[in-house]
Amino acid sequence: MTLDSLYKLGLSGQIDSKAKRDYLTSKLNLTYSNSKTLIQRLNWLGLSYKDLEDILYASS
Numbered sequence: 001m002t003l004d005s006l007y008k009l010g011l012s013g014q015i016d017s018k019a020k021r022d023y024l025t026s027k028l029n030l031t032y033s034n035s036k037t038l039i040q041r042l043n044w045l046g047l048s049y050k051d052l053e054d055i056l057y058a059s060s
Helices: 003-008 017-027 035-045 049-057
Strands: none
Touching: 003 035, 003 049, 017 035, 017 049
């Protein structure tokens, strides 16, 4: 996972990025973090770009 990946997913560099990171960290039972810390945590968890797309854009 890279900063570019977060940007493409709208998790960084967008007006609503903080809200999207809040949503993602909630779904993954992680505490809120900024982009750089989130990258570390996602890499520790071994989550792929596709995994994050599925979480963010799943219709529920």
